[in-house]
Amino acid sequence: MPFTPPPVDDVLAALTDRFGGIESSVFRGQTRVIVPAEQAFEMLGVLKDHGFDLLVDVTCVDYLEYRDAPMQMPACAGHRYGLVYLLASTTTNQRLTVRVFVDDPEPTVPSVVSLWEAANWLEREVWDLFGIRFEGHPDLRRLVMPEEFTAHPLRKDYPLQGRGERHNFPVITRDHS
Amino acid sequence: MAVADGAKLQLPENVVVSRLDALASWCRKNSLWPMPFATACCGIELMATGASKHDLARFGAEVFRFSPRQCDLMIVAGRVVMKMLPVLQRIWLQMHEPKWCISMGACASTGGVFDTYAVVQGIDRFIPVDMYVPGCPPRPEQLIQAIIDLQDKIQREGTITGREFDTASRQARKRALVEIVNPMALDASRNPVLQRELAAEAESFVAGS
Numbered sequence: 001m002p003f004t005p006p007p008v009d010d011v012l013a014a015l016t017d018r019f020g021g022i023e024s025s026v027f028r029g030q031t032r033v034i035v036p037a038e039q040a041f042e043m044l045g046v047l048k049d050h051g052f053d054l055l056v057d058v059t060c061v062d063y064l065e066y067r068d069a070p071m072q073m074p075a076c077a078g079h080r081y082g083l084v085y086l087l088a089s090t091t092t093n094q095r096l097t098v099r100v101f102v103d104d105p106e107p108t109v110p111s112v113v114s115l116w117e118a119a120n121w122l123e124r125e126v127w128d129l130f131g132i133r134f135e136g137h138p139d140l141r142r143l144v145m146p147e148e149f150t151a152h153p154l155r156k157d158y159p160l161q162g163r164g165e166r167h168n169f170p171v172i173t174r175d176h177s
Numbered sequence: 178m179a180v181a182d183g184a185k186l187q188l189p190e191n192v193v194v195s196r197l198d199a200l201a202s203w204c205r206k207n208s209l210w211p212m213p214f215a216t217a218c219c220g221i222e223l224m225a226t227g228a229s230k231h232d233l234a235r236f237g238a239e240v241f242r243f244s245p246r247q248c249d250l251m252i253v254a255g256r257v258v259m260k261m262l263p264v265l266q267r268i269w270l271q272m273h274e275p276k277w278c279i280s281m282g283a284c285a286s287t288g289g290v291f292d293t294y295a296v297v298q299g300i301d302r303f304i305p306v307d308m309y310v311p312g313c314p315p316r317p318e319q320l321i322q323a324i325i326d327l328q329d330k331i332q333r334e335g336t337i338t339g340r341e342f343d344t345a346s347r348q349a350r351k352r353a354l355v356e357i358v359n360p361m362a363l364d365a366s367r368n369p370v371l372q373r374e375l376a377a378e379a380e381s382f383v384a385g386s
Binding site: 145146153158159160161162163165166167169170171172173174 | 259260262263266269270292293294295296297298302303304305
């Protein structure tokens, strides 16, 4: 029996009251809303006040050349990066997916560390692997890749085998060890 | 005892004659202390090799130590990512001579199936390796075979004074004493990303002045 979260109609109504028309869709009983980047922080704050006290995940998708037809994908609407915020409420068990789309050259969204502490490392990871800048993050350093790494490797235009980084180390031979 | 020309050497009971080099090598090969550098599933087989069923103690190599300063055999078991490689190199440099290295499994030897930006494609590109063990992961018997082969190699090559290590370049200041600097910064000529950044920096500097 698959888990079906409780409906979030009350949340959508509250958002519509506050922000006007909200773009939302439902897939297998799970609701997602699409938020413009400039409203993202405000709306996530409203959602937190509404009872979404648990930030499950922050992640990102690079839609570059996605199925060769990004414009036809309603999910990304022609944008390159789609951030995904997975929210949950520990009291009502409601779940909500929030999508925020950003684009090159400087993909930037406001940080939500001030709302959920859990966002700290999640946003650092997204910054590390996708190069999305989180405005207002207290400590936006790389999380996964080495500090001296210069690229964002989960972007689709980054080659799978890298740009020579994995070969760039001093060679220790028998003679100098 | 003096031996006259043509006379046959008479040895008392329980006395054998050997070369001192061979004796030193015999001691070394039968008391290998492995340094387990286990990063992935090969590490599980490495532990099985040391455990009672396969019992590496039969070959004198059961004393696993987690301090490189007490070890003379590094067993690299598993994939090594580029963030781990400086650590691997430092641990190798911290081990005392004479020392040997076994590259266990496909990933340590070649990168295995992980042909990605983050995984080093064979540790032998960056540290010396004496024995390679094929397999994904290799069975404990294969690792034991590699250790036996390594013992043969030690017996063949070793000298009590370490002459085999006594080359001119070895007299230079030991790398272990030199701080390993940021590996990316070490050699811009081999890092195209760094080159581009340096070029862009130089350009903006010229444009700004």
